[in-house]
Amino acid sequence: MELHNLNVIDLVSELHIRLRSLNNQLWHQSHDIHISNSEWYIMSRTYKKQVTISYVARQMEISRQATHKFIKNLESKGLVEINNAQHNNKDKCIQLTKLGEECFEQNRAIREKLEAKIIASIGAERTDQLVQILNMDWGLDNVSS
Numbered sequence: 283m284e285l286h287n288l289n290v291i292d293l294v295s296e297l298h299i300r301l302r303s304l305n306n307q308l309w310h311q312s313h314d315i316h317i318s319n320s321e322w323y324i325m326s327r328t329y330k331k332q333v334t335i336s337y338v339a340r341q342m343e344i345s346r347q348a349t350h351k352f353i354k355n356l357e358s359k360g361l362v363e364i365n366n367a368q369h370n371n372k373d374k375c376i377q378l379t380k381l382g383e384e385c386f387e388q389n390r391a392i393r394e395k396l397e398a399k400i401i402a403s404i405g406a407e408r409t410d411q412l413v414q415i416l417n418m419d420w421g422l423d424n425v426s427s
Contacts, residue, residue: 301396308392315359315385320344320352325361325378325386332377334367361385 285293302319309317317325320342327333327341339349353376356362361382367373378386401409 305389305392305396308396309389313385313388315361317359317361317385317389318352318355321356321361322386322389324349324352324356324376325382328362328376328378329383329386330378332365332375335364335374335376338376356382 285296288296306319323342324338327338335349335353336346338353339346342349353362353364356376357364360379362376363379365375365377367375397409404412
């Protein structure tokens with residue numbers, strides 16, 4: 283696909299899809315556990331902490347039902363454990379298991395290698411500029427149709 287004909291939104295989206303795909307490909311070259319992008323996202327939100335399922339659902343901006351499905355998948359793979367919340371018996375908390383933390387850390391190493399490749403390709407200064415641009419307030423919160 284030719285990237286130079288895309289607008290900003292499609293360009294950012296296309297590069298995001300490519301990076302996620304490459305990350306998944308590199309993960310699967312040396313690991314048998316299939317972890318979806320949504321599952322990685324949940325793991326990133328629970329790394330080194332215990333959070334409620336409702337917190338994860340709010341962060342992902344998807345239904346609690348969909349969040350439960352992803353969390354059950356992670357639990358069946360031995361990557362998270364589910365416990366009752368201390369402050370509320372109705373709410374459940376999740377946290378990564380030892381295997382979950384190991385997988386997350388190994389995947390983080392893959393992402394760091396991809397980032398190093400980007401830096402080697404476009405340069406450290408441009409990478410820093412890109413990070414600054416992506417972290418800026420783009421004024422999108424008050425956009426109406």
